[in-house]
Amino acid sequence: MWDFVVVGAGLAGTVLADKLLRAGAQVKVIDRDAGAYGSKVAGGIFNPVTGRRMVKSWMSDIFSKEAYAYYRQRGEGLGLHLLDHLDMQRLFHNEGQRQEWLVRVDFDKLQGIMAGDIAPDVEDKVLCREFGGVRTSGSWRLHTARFMDALHLEWTANGILEHRALSYNEIQCGPQGLSVAGEKSRKLVFCEGWQMVDNPWFAHLPLRPNKGETLGVRLHGKGPDEMVLKQVYLLPQPNGSYRVGATYDRDNLELHPSAEARSWLLERLQQLIKLPLEVETHKVGIRPASIDRRPMLGSSKMEPQLFVFNGFGSKGVSQVPWCAEQMAVHLLKGVPLPPEVDISRFERA
Numbered sequence: 001m002w003d004f005v006v007v008g009a010g011l012a013g014t015v016l017a018d019k020l021l022r023a024g025a026q027v028k029v030i031d032r033d034a035g036a037y038g039s040k041v042a043g044g045i046f047n048p049v050t051g052r053r054m055v056k057s058w059m060s061d062i063f064s065k066e067a068y069a070y071y072r073q074r075g076e077g078l079g080l081h082l083l084d085h086l087d088m089q090r091l092f093h094n095e096g097q098r099q100e101w102l103v104r105v106d107f108d109k110l111q112g113i114m115a116g117d118i119a120p121d122v123e124d125k126v127l128c129r130e131f132g133g134v135r136t137s138g139s140w141r142l143h144t145a146r147f148m149d150a151l152h153l154e155w156t157a158n159g160i161l162e163h164r165a166l167s168y169n170e171i172q173c174g175p176q177g178l179s180v181a182g183e184k185s186r187k188l189v190f191c192e193g194w195q196m197v198d199n200p201w202f203a204h205l206p207l208r209p210n211k212g213e214t215l216g217v218r219l220h221g222k223g224p225d226e227m228v229l230k231q232v233y234l235l236p237q238p239n240g241s242y243r244v245g246a247t248y249d250r251d252n253l254e255l256h257p258s259a260e261a262r263s264w265l266l267e268r269l270q271q272l273i274k275l276p277l278e279v280e281t282h283k284v285g286i287r288p289a290s291i292d293r294r295p296m297l298g299s300s301k302m303e304p305q306l307f308v309f310n311g312f313g314s315k316g317v318s319q320v321p322w323c324a325e326q327m328a329v330h331l332l333k334g335v336p337l338p339p340e341v342d343i344s345r346f347e348r349a
């Protein structure tokens with residue numbers, strides 16, 4: 001008898017299962033592709049501020065603090081380097097943006113994050129910084145695939161993780177309790193990411209998946225050591241290449257790279273860097289965004305042993321650890337979920 005079956009081992013299912021296992025629960029994890037079209041495409045970045053006006057995003061202080069503490073502790077436990085501190089160069093892409101920024105940004109709220117101005121310089125041989133920019137501090141990059149692969153390897157060896165697709169008709173809920181593929185379990189948590197759209201118990205939730213594509217490029221010449229943002233991001237990788245991203249597309253959710261996305265990214269990259277480059281990889285992922293851009297945690301009204309842990313959109317890396325902690329104490333001890341992430345907010349509306 002399992003205490004919990006976790007369906008999906010993207011970042012959400014992996015962190016939740018890790019917390020349940022470490023609390024001593026008997027957990028079975030079932031996953032089809034281990035986050036290959038979601039979590040493993042993520043840049044792994046979490047930022048204190050986002051957007052053109054660099055405002056703090058919803059609950060970002062709470063999420064970032066918990067994310068940093070959790071990944072750092074797990075990195076130490078696994079003997080892995082999981083987190084890099086990132087400084088960022090945020091370059092303006094026209095004079096209007098520079099002026100808007102100077103007038104509208106709330107500098108008082110950015111204390112400890114602003115790390116200086118970047119002067120305009122048309123002669124810069126590497127970056128297109130004709131309008132200057134600002135340097136910020138306080139962002140982190142999680143080595144997402146490294147973290148997930150380490151746990152998945154251990155769980156596969158221990159018989160915790162099964163690599164296959166679970167079909168919904170393998171789940172039986174009845175007076176005898178819950179059974180999953182013929183084995184009894186007390187509870188089941190769906191962590192299916194964007195694939196939740198077909199789930200018979202949770203498909204009514206307002207998930208708005210959107211596709212993101214990134215390129216892996218190699219620069220000919222010495223590129224920047226820091227992450228650079230100017231319409232797209234250019235993120236240094238440990239192997240000396242760079243990641244460029246990302247697109248947002250709600251209409252086309254096909255899991256293959258598109259020529260349009262490649263051109264869109266390369267056009268913007270040419271306005272960011274002057275060095276010649278070659279494209280080495282092109283990846284696709286789907287973000288499981290909710291309509292109100294907040295996570296979706298809760299249980300089914302029809303079958304209260306079935307739970308959902310989803311809706312992390314483009315911020316899974318920062319939001320998942322705090323939400324997984326709330327979900328774990330809810331599952332283990334019945335502590336109510338925080339209303340701002342509880343799916344009952346959609347049922348009240």
Ligand SMILES: Cc1cc2nc3c(=O)[nH]c(=O)nc-3n(C[C@H](O)[C@H](O)[C@H](O)COP(=O)(O)OP(=O)(O)OC[C@H]3O[C@@H](n4cnc5c(N)ncnc54)[C@H](O)[C@@H]3O)c2cc1C
Binds near residue numbers: 315
């Ligand atoms: C291009 C791109 C860049 C991104 N960059 C960042 C970033 O820098 N920072 C950040 O915070 N976020 C980023 N994100 C968002 C981040 O990837 C997501 O928030 C996160 O991956 C969501 O994780 P998840 O586990 O909910 O979903 P997923 O990673 O999609 O995992 C769901 C898993 O469930 C499995 N599954 C589903 N149904 C079944 C079934 N029936 N049986 C078995 N297995 C099943 C799937 O195979 C999959 O492995 C990015 C996303 C994209 C696309």
